Amino acid sequence: MDGVRYGRLGERYREMLGSRCPSCGAEYFPPVRVCRRCGGRGTKDHPMPREGRLVSFTVLNVASAEFQGEAPMAIGLIELENGVKVMAQVVDVPPSSLREGMKVTMVARPLTKADGAFLCYKFVPAG
Amino acid sequence: MAGREPSTKSNGVRRKPARGFRGRPSLLRRVFIASVGLVNVGKHPEMGIADLMVEASVGALSALPDAAPDRVVVGNMFSGVGCGQEHLGALLSSSLGYQGIPAYKVEAACGSGGAAAHNAYLSVKAGESDCVLVTGVEKMTDLDTAKVTSALAMADSQEYTASVGATFISLNAVTHRLYLSRHGVPKEDMAAFPVMAHRNALSSKHAMFHKAVTAEDVLSSPVMSDPIRLLDSSPVCDGAASLVLVSEEMARKVSSPLVEILASEVAANIFSIYERPDPLEYAATKAAFRRAVDRSGVRPEKLDFLEPHDAFSITSALSLESMGLSPAGRAPAEAAKGRFALDGDLPIGTFGGLKARGHPVGASGTYQLAEAYMQLAGRAGPNQVSGAKVGMTQNMGGVDTTTAVHILASAN
Numbered sequence A: 001m002d003g004v005r006y007g008r009l010g011e012r013y014r015e016m017l018g019s020r021c022p023s024c025g026a027e028y029f030p031p032v033r034v035c036r037r038c039g040g041r042g043t044k045d046h047p048m049p050r051e052g053r054l055v056s057f058t059v060l061n062v063a064s065a066e067f068q069g070e071a072p073m074a075i076g077l078i079e080l081e082n083g084v085k086v087m088a089q090v091v092d093v094p095p096s097s098l099r100e101g102m103k104v105t106m107v108a109r110p111l112t113k114a115d116g117a118f119l120c121y122k123f124v125p126a127g
Numbered sequence B: 001m002a003g004r005e006p007s008t009k010s011n012g013v014r015r016k017p018a019r020g021f022r023g024r025p026s027l028l029r030r031v032f033i034a035s036v037g038l039v040n041v042g043k044h045p046e047m048g049i050a051d052l053m054v055e056a057s058v059g060a061l062s063a064l065p066d067a068a069p070d071r072v073v074v075g076n077m078f079s080g081v082g083c084g085q086e087h088l089g090a091l092l093s094s095s096l097g098y099q100g101i102p103a104y105k106v107e108a109a110c111g112s113g114g115a116a117a118h119n120a121y122l123s124v125k126a127g128e129s130d131c132v133l134v135t136g137v138e139k140m141t142d143l144d145t146a147k148v149t150s151a152l153a154m155a156d157s158q159e160y161t162a163s164v165g166a167t168f169i170s171l172n173a174v175t176h177r178l179y180l181s182r183h184g185v186p187k188e189d190m191a192a193f194p195v196m197a198h199r200n201a202l203s204s205k206h207a208m209f210h211k212a213v214t215a216e217d218v219l220s221s222p223v224m225s226d227p228i229r230l231l232d233s234s235p236v237c238d239g240a241a242s243l244v245l246v247s248e249e250m251a252r253k254v255s256s257p258l259v260e261i262l263a264s265e266v267a268a269n270i271f272s273i274y275e276r277p278d279p280l281e282y283a284a285t286k287a288a289f290r291r292a293v294d295r296s297g298v299r300p301e302k303l304d305f306l307e308p309h310d311a312f313s314i315t316s317a318l319s320l321e322s323m324g325l326s327p328a329g330r331a332p333a334e335a336a337k338g339r340f341a342l343d344g345d346l347p348i349g350t351f352g353g354l355k356a357r358g359h360p361v362g363a364s365g366t367y368q369l370a371e372a373y374m375q376l377a378g379r380a381g382p383n384q385v386s387g388a389k390v391g392m393t394q395n396m397g398g399v400d401t402t403t404a405v406h407i408l409a410s411a412n
Ligand SMILES: [Zn+2]
Pocket: A021, A022, A023, A024, A025, A026, A035, A036, A037, A038, A039, A040
């Protein structure tokens, strides 16, 4: 990841900063300008809850060019406590211990070994 | 050459005059495919992206010696990162010796070919064109595996999917796992899709693979992104497929077999699977399919075959089920029982599909349409679905993020 892009996204990545529609209360991550529920165009930045549940997951063995040397990587589809779903890496857990329904917590971790300065939301087992 | 009236009756579908959306009488024109051209799918180090496009295009045009396209539409996903080449519309029209006609590229990730055909269809239907060359093309094998993986991930969010490490396969893998657990589907049943695809490709001249595989082979192949294995996945390859779309007036002047496009529909979904209420719902496929059925008047049970977007085993299952062609959670079991085989109740992937014919991503939509043409023109050789009169194609960009559905019927 280059510095310019991280400059734009860093806060979103570190804090899992999404958005909320003041008209209907719908919450979003990734953030949106236009509310998909009510069509409101005045959404505001809003942090996401850190606790969630693993809906599904995969361990990928073939990584993209930007993640060379990172595979195998566990990628989870996580439903947060507010119902918002995100795709993110699941770390600090052997792949064989991953289970659907498992409770997980968001942490900010270096995006890759090579991009140590760029922190990004990842998930670890809760508790 | 003898002129010929395109039939409104012999395909058994259009007994009434053409109707517009929601039954309004249409003043718009009928659209036919008059010929197709294919490059054999595979690794083509000897051919650049222009060579691929030109070979398929010349193949399609050579069947129509008196036709000159008045528009060129290219379907392609990632020629920019794939081979450093953009501006494909003009590159193709110029390479074919045309000047001054509209020529441009249409992009909708792996659904680019279907979207390009849709654009060409609209142009003929609206009376803006009488003869349109549509060429889908992708040159993937100049890239190494990591770079292809990055290129394919462009189908989804760069900033919130690819940049956090997810790949395109991993998106499909989480839906695959969720599907197995939600419906209690055994993984052996999922393997029926690639087994069938490879069987159909054995006698498919333009297919990449000519090798049968067993369910055991599928389930012991290397894990790409679990539960997706190598043999659940369509291959990285090069290819190009062309169609010539003509108006009714032009159709009377050609001697090649005619296939009518009864409906061409495109729908876009909420962008990423994790933003959708149910990640397993293919809402774009559902919407495009529903509109195509309404517009064509073809009842789904009348389809003689289907070319679905079988990029992965899971996309076959979810595509069939979201169109209501199989009950939820049942498509793999029905596949294992042979319902979708060439001699089954609803043959799918009749030349091997994306899985075994190959998936040169931006070209797959035009391969599907070319294959549908071959079936409906009675030119499918050993892969012929007997008595095929009406068929459908379904081509997705992303995980059902943009989907094009076409319904076609033989018109001879
Ligand atoms: Zn709202």
